[in-house]
Amino acid sequence: MTRDDALAIRAYLNSLDPVKAERRPNDLIWPLNHREMMAGWNEIFFTKGEFSPDPKKSAEWNRGAYLVEGLGHCGACHTPTNFLGAAKASERLQGGTLQDWYAPDLAGELRSGLGSWSADDIVQFLKLGRNNRTAAYGPMAEVITNSTSKLNDGDLKAIATYLKDMPAPATEKKPGKPDPKLVQAGKAIYIDNCSACHRSNGEGTPGTFPSLKGDTTVQDRDPTTIIRLILDGVHAVATDARPTPLSMPSFSWKLSDEQIAAVASYIRSAWGNAASPVSESDVQPMRQVLHGTAK
Ligand code: HEC
Ligand code: HEC
Structure with missing residues (x-):
């Protein structure tokens, strides 16, 4: 400063x-x-020191x-x-x-x-x-x-x-391909539970239901946030300019860890999206944190 x-x-x-x-x-x-x-x-x-502007x-x-x-x-x-909490x-x-x-x-x-x-x-x-x-x-x-x-x-x-102006990381790895059986199961779960709002082409409805196609949150390198959103539903922030945000229902009561892993893997690989698959063992600890139970 x-x-x-x-x-x-x-x-x-x-x-x-x-x-x-x-x-x-x-x-x-x-x-x-x-x-x-x-x-x-x-x-x-x-x-130590003050910010020094880049003259270029x-x-x-x-x-x-x-x-x-x-x-x-x-x-x-x-x-x-790192393990000492330093960036x-x-x-x-x-x-x-x-x-x-x-x-x-x-x-x-x-x-x-x-x-x-x-x-x-x-x-x-x-x-x-x-x-x-x-x-x-x-x-x-x-x-x-x-x-x-x-x-x-x-x-x-x-x-x-x-x-x-920040370039993409040089070492970006291509995500692994998910198991086709997992994706197939995920697609069926998606059609039943998600497509009413996000539509079967993943494009949602502008201004109402966000597009999952090409979405950065869906394709995050680490799936922590989307697992959490599917388990607990989505409650976006309200600001003075947009006082009443829409919300998405939670699925923790309805879908098992295995089903959430499948639907998350599906949306991370459908419609041209590409991100690493999600496994049951990624979902289980998050459910534990949010609800203290297994399903
Ligand atoms: C009743 C409608 C509805 C259903 C059903 C629904 N969603 Fe949503 N979803 C929403 C809404 C609304 C938002 C955004 C909330 C906002 O913008 O405040 C959202 C947001 C999301 C997001 C975050 C996208 C982003 O980057 O902002 C993901 C991921 C998601 N939904 C996945 C799913 C999955 C997977 C299912 C099925 C298991 C599902 N949704 C079912 C309405 C729904
Ligand atoms: C307290 C921690 C924290 C700080 C500080 C913070 N962020 Fe975030 N940011 C997050 C988290 C967690 C998310 C994703 C989940 C959410 O919506 O909370 C996020 C999401 C975002 C996104 C959305 C990206 C995407 O792909 O969806 C942008 C852009 C962003 N932050 C920019 C910033 C900027 C710029 C600053 C500094 C002015 C900042 N953040 C400071 C925690 C933080």
Whole structure:
């Protein structure tokens, strides 16, 4: 951050009325619960200094870089971390898991990243919590409600410009082909349970039921989010501009782990989509987290 921005935050905090609050005990995991260890952690993972603009890029790009890499904290969730909780610099913004959600790739990969999104798609998503492609369902809803929906259009465009300039990861692997029997079973489950809304061609109805064809969430490298959405249903964030979001029913009471794995594998490989298949053992731990039971 620039010094001026840090001082502006401090001036704002100083203007708030004091509150009385219990100080909670430190519940970080070892070794992060030892403050003195943080000196060592900082030594290894923390780079001191202020953001320095890249003179080869536009002012808008640099503003976006400043917001995404600094105050936006986007990497705190969208960058995978190592076992000490430090961001893996070589996989910056290429997707991470947190709180049993997957924060997707924000680089330029076409299927699961933002390669197929326009700059305007990104602006709309960060401003309204939804666009024609998807909506914010999990931790991103809080980010949008409390933070990005309050940014001005110039800053949102700057973020989009910066993200759209990030190339796809060089090491993108082609997903494995799912077992045809699994896909066949998944298709039957889809026709019975999903096609009434998302249609049998996967294209949904614009503005009402999202298209699953070409959808980045459906094709996420890590299927955590879609397993969760099928089990628990979908409740998107409401913003002032879009106060009443639609929702999707939950299927945890109706479909077994095996059936959810099959239907997820089907939508990840139908209509030109391509993403790794989902297995029963991917679904079971999520059901355990959400409901504490097996089915
Ligand atoms: C607290 C964690 C967290 C932070 C911080 C965060 N995100 Fe997210 N983001 C997520 C998660 C989790 C999802 C997917 C599930 C959902 O909707 O919550 C997501 C989804 C997205 C998507 C949709 C991508 C897709 O393919 O569907 C975009 C775009 C996005 N985030 C951009 C950003 C930007 C830009 C920032 C920084 C200004 C940011 N996020 C900060 C957790 C986070
Ligand atoms: C009653 C209608 C309905 C049915 C049935 C239904 N859905 Fe949905 N689904 C929705 C709606 C509505 C949303 C989006 C909610 C929103 O935008 O706030 C959604 C969102 C999704 C998403 C997230 C897409 C994205 O990127 O935003 C996935 C994945 C999904 N549905 C899969 C399924 C599967 C698989 C089934 C069947 C097991 C299914 N849906 C059945 C209405 C339905």
